[in-house]
Amino acid sequence: MALRTLQQEYDVMVVGGGNAALSAALSAREHGARVLIVERAPKFYRGGNSRHTRDFRIMHERANDYMMGTYAEDEFVDDLARVAGGEMNQHLARIIVSKSAELPEWLSNQGIRWQAPLSGTLHLARTNMFMLGGGRAMMNAYYQTAKENGVDVWYDSFVEDLVIDADEFKAARVRRGEDLLTVRALSVVLASGGFEANVDWLKRYWGPAADNFVIRGTPYNQGNMIETMLRYGAESIGEPDAFHAVAVDGRAPRFDGGIVTRLDSVPFGIVVNQDGFRFYDEGEDFWPKRYAIWGGLIARQPEQVAYSIIDSKAMGKFMPSVFDPVVADTLADLADKLGLDPAQVIETVETFNCAVRAGTFNPGELDDCHTEGLIPPKSHWAVPINTAPFYAYPLRTGITFTYLGVRVSERAKIQLKDGREAANMFAAGEMAAGNVLRRGYLAGFGLTMGAVLGRIAGEEAANVTR
Ligand SMILES: Cc1cc2nc3c(=O)[nH]c(=O)nc-3n(C[C@H](O)[C@H](O)[C@H](O)COP(=O)(O)OP(=O)(O)OC[C@H]3O[C@@H](n4cnc5c(N)ncnc54)[C@H](O)[C@@H]3O)c2cc1C
Incomplete structure (x- = not known):
């Protein structure tokens, strides 16, 4: 194994390769940053749990070809509050709901296509918008746009650890093939999902019963970035033993x-x-x-x-x-x-x-x-x-996903236990789901939250300068 340090090549490093990661990466790129996506899975399995999905929950004031009727901001926020399972960050929830209205256009611009809801889709025709071809087609569109826009993607690359000095991200330690690389960037967006595929972690709460659970999604979401950030003093959020x-x-x-x-x-x-x-x-x-x-x-x-x-x-x-x-x-x-x-x-x-x-x-x-x-x-x-x-x-x-993650600000910045904010570290997607959802779930909200917060995180990360 070779230990190598790469000179700083990127403004923004995005850890993860699902909906939240690609939203962050494309948004950072839109704001002029040189972006690297580090995805643990091989190319064929890229896209985490996002490749299993079908629909986004979208606030909308007019019907369109893909959603019936209207779905007002207040109704959406009320629906969330009912299921959130405890205290939720009301302000963040409202931002996500209100900005969900921008997603159809923005996602369409990333190449994602839509279809009218089919029967048997849990009565979501009014509130949710379905991707044509489902999550895998969505991820293919995201990656194609990333490629066209000059975003670099490393597959089969595992971020093992982060180099953090006080509250500042310096570099990531990335295992890539035979190499252990130290990769520098001005800022990092962590979008590496929950820890639902880490059976040993689930056993902390469920004991041997966890051996009998089925993990509906990717085996690559082992939660090591959550564990790393908690070790470095990030404030945790969400119930540790809760899962959907x-x-x-x-x-x-x-x-x-x-x-x-x-x-x-x-x-x-x-x-x-x-x-x-x-x-x-x-x-x-x-x-x-x-x-x-x-x-x-x-x-x-x-x-x-x-x-x-x-x-x-x-x-x-x-x-x-x-x-x-x-x-x-x-x-x-x-x-x-x-x-x-x-x-x-x-x-x-x-x-x-x-x-x-x-x-x-x-x-x-x-x-x-x-x-x-x-x-x-x-x-x-x-x-x-x-x-x-x-x-x-x-x-x-x-198990669909776990709720434990890191606390973020309304600008997706990671919050530390001592009350400070991380200087240049952001989180989005399941890794930050606990900020709004503590136990319950609203169909289609995982993608919506990931894309809205991912876009914010990407923009903020692109704005970080030394
Ligand atoms: C079967 C199924 C159906 C679902 N259907 C829907 C739906 O229709 N609508 C909806 O809104 N939600 C749905 N969900 C929930 C949804 O999948 C999640 O809310 C959403 O995809 C999470 O996106 P994410 O980007 O945070 O995580 P993911 O898409 O899971 O991506 C995490 C990524 O991080 C990578 N990774 C992990 N650790 C590392 C590391 N250390 N280094 C590098 N990369 C790493 C993984 O390989 C993966 O690519 C569904 C989930 C499942 C399992």
């Missing part, structure tokens, strides 16, 4: 399965744990408002597994899974195939069926099909599970 997690098919790959492994069958049947017992109201609210709690619910079950059980009446009513369901003509056979105790599963289903009060089934509203005298209840869409064949999907906890 959904129910994914239990057969999903350990990493990088993306959107298609999510399972949406829960409201149409019941969910039992490994012991054959129900543990939560499957019909508590509309699925788009509830899907994100199921990852955490399953994480608290034995062996972190659960099973969504439905009958033939439910088939075709939810987005089909990429995996085939387990199917059987009797509940006993279904339980057997799942490795569950058939007697217990039959009892759970029969108890549920007896508690169902018939109503008018309507998945489009909070209908009156509910249970009575059952704990936990099923508040809506409760229909007896009695029509063969019976189907089941195994479920696991699929």
